[in-house]
Amino acid sequence: MTLYDELVARGLVAQVTSEDEIKDLINNGKATFYIGYNCTADSLTAGHFVTLTLMKRLQQAGNKPIALIGGGTTTIGDPSGRTDMRKMLSREDIDHNAACFKKQMERFIDFGEGPGQAMMLNNADWLLSLNYVELLREVGACFSVNNMLRADCYKQRMEKGLSFLEFNYMIMQSYDFYHMFQTVGCNLQCGGNDQWSNMLGGTELIRRKLGKDSHCMTINLLTDSQGNKMGKTAGNAVWLDPNKTSPYDFYQYWRNVGDADVMKCIRWLTFLPLEQIDEMDHWKDAQLNQAKEILAWELTNMVHGKEEADKAQAAARALFSGGGDAGNMPSTELTDADFTDGSIGALTLLVKCGLAASNGEARRLIQQGGIAVADEKVADPAAQFPKDKFAGEGVIVKKGKKVFHRATFS
Secondary structure (H helix, E strand, O other): OOHHHHHHHOOOEEEEOOHHHHHHHHHOOOOEEEEEEOOOOOOOEHHHHHHHHHHHHHHHOOOEEEEEEOOOHHHOOOOOOOOOOOOOOOHHHHHHHHHHHHHHHOOOOOEOOOOOOEEEEEOHHHHOOOOHHHHHHHHHHHOOHHHHHHOHHHHHHHOOOOOHHHHOHHHHHHHHHHHHHHHOOOOEEEEEHHHHHHHHHHHHHHHHHHOOOOEEEEEOOOEOOOOOEOOEEOOEEOEOOOOOOOHHHHHHHHHOOOOOOHHHHHHHHOOOOHHHHHHHOOOOOHHHHHHHHHHHHHHHHHHHOHHHHHHHHHHHHHHHOOOOOHHHOOEEEOOHHHOEOOEEEHHHHHHHOOOOOOHHHHHHHHHOOOEEEOOEEOOOOOOEEEHHHHOOOOEEEEEOOOEEEEEEOO
């Protein structure tokens, strides 16, 4: 099976500009391809997993990845998939975020100077020095406003108002491809399927300005069976940075995916052989829990390493099946300052343990019957717990059916 055939068999490929040309490029290690990442945070998220694993798959076949940091485009903001305008960041923030991205990407791809080794480029290096009038004269005639307004990436923003700043985003992304085509031989752009219109803008610009062919391949977005983007829990992103999402919580996110989504995630995100995955497709009932454990361990191993993956799995098994080491459970050590007159309130406890973002959220969780402390459901938001209750091994605070946290005091 060729690499392209495998990508199709895994269900990753969404749209391509020329299937025969792209097959020839990636199957024979002739692609110098780029994927863009806007630096809107200091960590990648679980939502980036599909593109990270795609880069790894293509590099393993001898192709050269370019991780393009959007230092220039981040200052504008991509309207794709958005109903509001993105937050504007300073150059210092963007540079810091880019350094964080590279550190995380190094777990997936090999950066270096060799033919098949990855490059990290920052489009600020060419976009920020452009003269606006000269840019308009150089590429402006290559873009049809009518075609741009029909693009999916602008449709969601038209209802609430699309700023002229954001309207320029397609031109900037197209210019990236045009620039790298000429300077580093980039001949293929990859990305999520919501980027299709922007990506076609680049191939058209290259064709009209240089008279040469370039190519695009989009991959399907990671969504659950209800069509919602995956990679968030309780409204918050699942981060690859262990300081923002612990390895245990990262493991638990994937361990808790829905039955209808687990096999798709295994097929898309892991490097397990397709033959093994095809056999797992027939698993049902209790076997699906085993599949979820496999998914969670594989992804946690990729991001945080085998030791953290093993610890997270042991902690999860201790909670859900009565075996393993509960000592690996996420925990918070309370201090004297957390107690008033020798007790801590339920709301303070939940916020301190990170199980609620505010007292208001903690109150709602308790009123909805979603909190238990030491296996006893908390019914009163005003409940108090004595300091000595948290001595020794502490107590387990449970949110819902699947989130556990240990609170201790010494």
